[in-house]
């Protein structure tokens with residue numbers, strides 16, 4: 001404890017952290033009218049962190065190649081210590097994250113919290129919902145099972161309803177006419193780099209905005 | 220002051236028993252929580268178990284031709300079986316320079332390393348190149364006409 005205090009003191013002396021900490025964390029009181037339902041957003045963020053960390057672990061063994069993907073996932077589940085657990089957590093927390101995001105949005109919609117001055121919070125939140133579902137959709141293909149293959153096939157079929165450009169979009173997303181190794185590679189890069197980068201920037205915006213306006217208090 | 224006659228507690232030693240107990244409970248719960256998160260992560264980082272890693276290599280001797288080499292995987296490493304006039308020899312294919320896999324050159328009857336050009340004789344001795352240590356031999360036994368590496 002002494003050591004930790006000494007280190008904290010040393011840093012505090014230089015960067016003056018204490019007032020900031022008090023203002024933003026330790027002395028920042030939640031309005032007493034806020035119910036536990038106000039936790040869904042924070043919980044969704046927590047599941048995102050779970051996904052980041054379990055994802056890092058899975059990435060140690062996952063191989064994004066049609067010949068190897070399924071085997072590598074099986075290897076994680078049966079040969080890596082606690083691999084089954086990490087893989088399960090990643091899959092379950094994905095579902096949980098979507099559920100929590102929806103619950104968060106339902107509460108915001110029900111109490112009309114999206115009204116001025118918080119319109120952009122809602123807009124960025126809708127983007128976050130889309131990005132979350134895209135994370136789930138791209139991740140679903142990665143184990144390269146029958147389910148994921150057909151899931152990706154049906155899912156990438158959806159843009160074909162767009163007039164004129166539909167078929168081009170479908171092929172662009174699939175990186176070809178059919179679901180193939182190229183689709184897998186594309187979804188993999190989306191899932192582990194492109195989408196996480198975009199989603200974290202939107203989260204940053206979302207959080208900065210809620211800090212600026214403060215959370216809404218019920219009337 | 221209404222409390223003036225009352226006993227002044229401030230100089231008595233305070234019993235910290237309950238506070239200690241509560242602190243220990245909170246600390247214990249926190250430790251268990253942290254443990255359940257950290258343990259699976261540390262366990263995941265352990266070396267994974269590999270299937271069939273300890274499987275012995277078995278080769279029937281009659282399939283071996285004199286002067287030819289046979290490549291096999293043993294415990295995740297390549298081994299080379301060379302059939303000489305006086306019987307089989309088994310080497311670890313890993314070059315003793317920096318560990319590339321050497322290949323058997325049937326025409327010259329020696330091993331070549333593709334990386335920095337080391338050459339080893341059919342007995343695994345250094346012929347030329349940036350090496351000073353001979354190829355590592357792998358122990359084997361012959362049972363009922365079958366060569367077994369285990």
Ligand code: FES
Pocket residue numbers: 314315316317318319332333334335336337348349
């Ligand atoms: S590794 Fe074989 S010569 Fe360098």
